[in-house]
Amino acid sequence: MHLNNDGFFRGTAFVTSIAKPTGLPPAAGPEVAFVGRSNAGKSSAINTLTGHKRLAYVSRTPGRTQLLNIFRTPAGCYLVDLPGFGYAKVPEAVRRQWVGLIEHYLMNRDALIGLxxxxxxxxxxxxxxxQLLEWFAPRGLPVHVLLSKADKLSRGKAAATLAEVRRALAPRGWQVSAQLFSALQRTGVAEVETVVGNWFAxxxxxxxxxxxxxxNGGC
Known part of the structure; x- marks a missing residue:
């Protein structure tokens, strides 16, 4: 997979939003899902990577992203923005719907190639x-941890946090990598492009x- 001069994610466009697992369209290409706790910076990260200000909805109120949103990259690969998890101040019925949508997608979507x-x-x-990492591990797919809002930490603290996260994950034996990222400063974009681009390739x-x-007649 070769990146163009504008980057792997540039030119990404919205495709559709899904409220229930039954609404998922047939897969049209490889998919990479973005997941994270509510207010972790997921939507801001997607907007920064794609170069759009509002491609993914950003809210100051955690738990506002209630749908599974699908986007298409120029290469014909797909990004899937899952609802944020872990925010308690929503009606229980809504929380159960989010959990069901996330679980169904992550466990059953054959087109998913990485998280x-x-x-x-x-x-x-x-x-x-x-909990999410351990639950997802049996699928055997790669996971890339994006440590967002790194600009809120000093350079030394950010580097130490990254080292601590990598050290904590290493003994698990999972296909997992980690990096620092800042939507505000646009740092870490090229690294994400390389990781996800390699998955798609x-x-x-x-x-x-x-x-x-x-x-050739093989099985």
């Missing part, structure tokens, strides 16, 4: 973050190999 897990760099690896190569095997 970008956004965490506030000031409060990384909360119990809910660990690997998915495309796998698809081509399967097609070739089928054409």
């Amino acid at each position: 970008v897990h956004v965490m506030d760099a000031r409060h990384p690896l909360t119990p809910l973050d660990w 690997a998915a495309q190569q796998h698809t081509l190999a399967v097609v070739a095997s089928t054409e």
Whole structure:
């Protein structure tokens, strides 16, 4: 997968919003999901990566993103913005709907090739973050931890936090990587582009190999 001069995510466009698992459209290409606790900076990260101010909805009130939103990159790959999790001040029925939508997508979507897990760099690896990581691990897909709002920390503290997160994740044996990110300062964009771009490239190569095997009479 080759990035154009504008970056992997530039030119990304909105496709549709989903409120219930039954509303998910058939997969049209590889998908990468963005997930994170409410107010972790997920929507701001997506807007910064794509170069849009309001492609993903940003609210000062945690828990406002209630839908699963799908976006298409110029390469024909898809970004999926999942509802923020962990915010208690919403009606229980709404919370159950969010959880059901997130769980159904992450566990059942065959087109999913990787997960970008956004965490506030000031409060990384909360119990809910660990819970999601451990629950998702059996799928065997790569996870990239985005430590957002890194500009809120001093350079030394940010570097120490990144090292601590990587150290905590290493013994688990998961396909997980981590980086610092700041939507405000636009730092860390190229690193995310490289990670996600490599996931998409690997998915495309796998698809081509399967097609070739089928054409040659393989199983």
